[in-house]
Amino acid sequence: MGEQVTGVGIVGTGVISGTYLDHLAKLPGVDVVAVADLDVSRAQAIADQNPGIRAVSPEELYAADDVDIVLNLTIPAAHAAVHQAAMEAGKHVYGEKPLAMDRAEAEPLLKYAAANDLRIGCAPDTVLGTGTQTARAVIDRGDIGTPHAATAFMVTPGHELWHPAPEFYYRPGGGPVLDMGPYYVTSLVTLLGPVVRVTARAGRAKQQRKIHTGPRAGTVFDVEVPTHVTGVLEHESGALTTVLMSFDVWAGRLPRIEVHGTDGSLSVPDPNGFDGAVEIVTPDQREWTEVPVAGGYAGTGRGVGVADMARALRTGEPHRASGELAYHVLDVLESFIDSAVQDQPLDVASTVTRPAPVPLGASPETA
Incomplete structure (x- = not known):
């Protein structure tokens, strides 16, 4: 039986996307399949440089059958809207910090995810x-x-x-x-x-x-x-x-x-x-x-939280860089x-359970 792979689609192709692409390419269990940006030329440039990754519109990315997790790397003001659109299309989401611009904007995202059996992950995964x-x-x-x-x-x-x-x-x-x-x-x-x-x-x-x-x-x-x-x-x-x-x-x-x-x-x-x-x-x-x-x-970088969430989706366990922690x-x-x-x-009105520790020698595919 081969390794299970979770498809990732990236929305937002600014500077930080290059770091995510570099590290996700080295991580087990995840595969970036599509990128989208309001500036179509930026998304296309990434697709041209990375065989196997296609440039699409955000709407096409949300609807894509091979995208399981939408990685939201847009500006903070757009985080909530992109998360919501992706979840309404049935996708799990992971984003750069902050989860949203404020608590009032973030809370409905967690409620929607919980009601629809979807997961939210959020940086930092450092x-x-x-x-x-x-x-x-x-x-x-x-x-x-x-x-x-x-x-x-x-x-x-x-x-x-x-x-x-x-x-x-x-x-x-x-x-x-x-x-x-x-x-x-x-x-x-x-x-x-x-x-x-x-x-x-x-x-x-x-x-x-x-x-x-x-x-x-x-x-x-x-x-x-x-x-x-x-x-x-x-x-x-x-x-x-x-x-x-x-x-x-x-x-x-x-x-x-x-x-x-x-x-x-x-x-x-x-x-x-x-x-x-x-x-x-x-x-x-x-x-x-x-x-x-x-x-x-060990030896990892930005995106390991995405891989950790992908593994958790396959095993049914909690993921560590969670929306609840980010909230x-x-x-x-x-x-x-x-x-x-x-x-x-x-x-402080909210609380959260401390995420499980990452054991010595762990890989995002196994721990």
Whole structure:
């Protein structure tokens, strides 16, 4: 009996699609069969470069018999509409983060999927790599005792230094929390479980920013959202995570994520990557020591969440980079911003079960 293969159709052929195409071609159990884009020439260019992939309209892709999962790589404002159209055609969907622009837009998607026996998956799938999964294994086997605290820091001076059109990072729907927060909070929920309450404060160092590169260099634009947000996430387990997300820091030596337990501390690599060194300190070993890889899909990249979902569809098991997880993360991030704006702690209405760990040596086809 040959390997079962799940057909994937991609909607949206911008820059990130190239990364997905490269990695999906190396992953077992999935086969990209079609691409679609509002710019037909971009889709056709991909089809011309990849034998076996055809360029079609979005409507044709949704209707195609050989497409089981629609991979939604459109701009965030289109995520919900594309998801809905694909599901109405009977397709499972997987998309780039965020799941939708906000909770109000995302919630109906989950309800529709549940009512129609369809699955929603969502990036980031970086947490399925060896970095976060090794940290998860260390925590789960009790190497640092009971986790009671964590820190999560994402600081940068701002995207206008390198991006030729950075305004969207500083408008509603942007800002450091919604831009990079999904990577950090998805990792934190994977490590420590769901968040039940948030407390935050926010600031804005500059009212205007200036573009530094590209044809519009020198252009000044208004900043419409907080650019420095800090506070605390309270996990259901009782662990407290101190968070700092900022576009207002020129340089920092802050660790990406650390988890602190009753019997040690753990350094977790950048959640925007799939691998990286995990280090531990314990009462018996006071120097930071690298931990051998103990879990995660090794040597992988963007798209492993799609392959993980495809395997889960064939086995009937839950997939790890799920819509429910993405919704909870979006709920936490929006609640965090709301807490800062309203100047009060806020409960997080949603919850989620921690996804199953990815065992050491796993392949998306087997674990």
